Amino acid sequence: MTTHPLPTPDRAKAMARALRADLAADGLAVTHSRALELVAHAHGLRDWNALAAAGPVAATGAVPPPGGPAGVGPAVPVLRVADAPTAYAFYLDVLGCRLDWEHRFEPGLPVYAQVTRGDLRLHLSEHPGDGGYGAVLWVPVADVAALVAQVRERTGGRQRPAVDVDAAGGPTAEVLDPFGNRLRLCTPAP
Known part of the structure; x- marks a missing residue:
């Protein structure tokens, strides 16, 4: 269990640099990656990836702690990417x-990174141990037709997802990322 407020990834990296400098002054050499692991452990987390995934994000404000009676927050999909x-x-x-x-x-x-748009939060990982290619995500969107038009325009027509207006759950279109991960964009039916 975390006992201190979690730092942003940038703040954690600064803490790791300071820790390395202090240890070096005492004659103890550690790599930057080991110092990051030690910072994560000091905050009660198993490793740097857990801290980077759970810590507040400077660009978006603090990530709230898991809520509800069970103390569980929303899942954050980790998508495997090659590049x-x-x-x-x-x-x-x-x-x-x-x-x-x-x-x-x-x-x-x-690289291990986080991207967001609205309430969508995804982790992208080049690490081989973080799953395989070809994940499928169901993503609720306000206007699937508008997002599909954006995808068509921004890909120069290379992706032409069709909106299935009779799909279970509401109008849905599937977009494929360059690594075979499928994002099923859906405007949920009321």
């Missing part, structure tokens, strides 16, 4: 998400 720039081109440029943060243990290592 962060390609993923960003799709999720930011095509779907209109915002990049909240990204993390690498060291330069050149895989």
Whole structure:
């Protein structure tokens, strides 16, 4: 259980740098990734990825703690991506998400990032252990036809999802990301 307010990922990285400097002054050398792990442990979390995923996001304000009587918050899907720039081109440029943060243990290592649009929050991971390609997400949207038109325009017509007005749950269209993950966009029926 976390006993201290969780820092933003940027603040946690600053804490890790300060910890490394203090330990180095005492003759103890640790890598930046180990210092990040120690900061996560100091906040009661198992590792850096848990801290990066659970901590407040500077760009969007503090993430509220899990609510309700069971203390459980909404799930955050982790989508496996092979290449962060390609993923960003799709999720930011095509779907209109915002990049909240990204993390690498060291330069050149895989990216773990968060993108959001409205209430949609997704984690994108290049880490091989974070699932496989081909996930399916059901995503409620206010106006599926408008979002489909945006996708068609922003992909130059390369993606032409059709809206199934008779789909269970409401009008639905399926959009495929470059890694085979399917986003089923749906305007829920009342």
